[in-house]
Amino acid sequence: MKSVLHLLIPVMALSACTGPLSLYYREGESVARAQSDTTQCQVQAVQNVPVANQVRQSPPTYWPGRTYCDSRGYCHRSPGWWQPGQVYTVDVNAGLRNSVEAQCMAQKGYRPVSLPPCKQNVKASVAAQRTTKLPPLGTESCYVKFDDGSFQIITPGQAG
Secondary structure, three states: OHHHHHHHHHHHHHHOOOOOEEEEEOOOOEHHHHHHHHHHHHHHHHHHOOOOEEEEEOOOEEEOOOEEEOOOOOEEEOOOEEEOOOEEEEEOOHHHHHHHHHHHHHHOOOEEEEEOEOOHHHHHOOOOOOOOEOOOOOOOOEEEEOOOOOEEEEOOOOOO
């Protein structure tokens, strides 16, 4: 389980650098407990719905030749060619595994939320302080990401 945590923490840190912060939320819960519950549900989901990769290939593309004409009106055509399709891998169980994870978290009282990054004026209006307990959210709630991977949830107009 520790190895799973070591893998998830850097992935979560990298994935939330520029876009929204997506997490499971239960007002008043500690961030540490929410992260622990999330990891527990992710592990359970992987155990119940394992990775099932399938190798697939997109269709090939035909590129027709070009016609070239000289100033006298004589034309010739270069041959066309086929470009093979790209080979890629799909985990056909990913959707079901995500549903199992979400169901597990819902049973623990969490709901998924996605918070946008805070604008500079909002960041500047509050002291930087890591969120340790999930605060009440509002329509203007946003987050600030710190270099160590932690975050601060800010709801303008509310203390905390």
